[in-house]
Amino acid sequence: HVQLVESGGGSVQAGGSRRLSCAASRTSVRLNYMGWFRQSPGKEREGVASIVIGGDSTYYADSVKGRFTISQDSAKNTVYLQMNSLKPEDTAMYYCAADQWFYNGLRKPVDYHNRGQGTQVTVS
DSSP: OOEEEEEOOEEEOTTOOEEEEEEEEOOSSOOOEEEEEEEOTTSOOEEEEEEETTSSOEEEOTTTTTTEEEEEEGGGTEEEEEEOSOOGGGOEEEEEEEESSOOSSOOOGGGOSEEOOOEEEEEO
16 A cells, blocks of 8 residues: 655645655555645635656646646655745645556546545635
């Protein structure tokens, strides 16, 4: 069973930045695809960004393109989400997610097989 632990959430003013981290452990299988999705009250889950582990492919939702950057440190089994130019509408619980299968594109949140507990980001 894969364990994903997010960190880095908190409160930030509009226009500010925040970096989220997701550390994967208990990986009995090789993780080949990881990403972030978010959910705010009253809204559906939204895929934010994803990355192919060990590769160069990254994918972003239109709502965050040019502002968010996903990256990885394969040696540490860690994925990061650098969030810049934050807007109040970015306020949400952010979840890290992972899968052993490759996927070409931004995966839908419901399709992930592993996810973390989430970290809250509040932009005011």
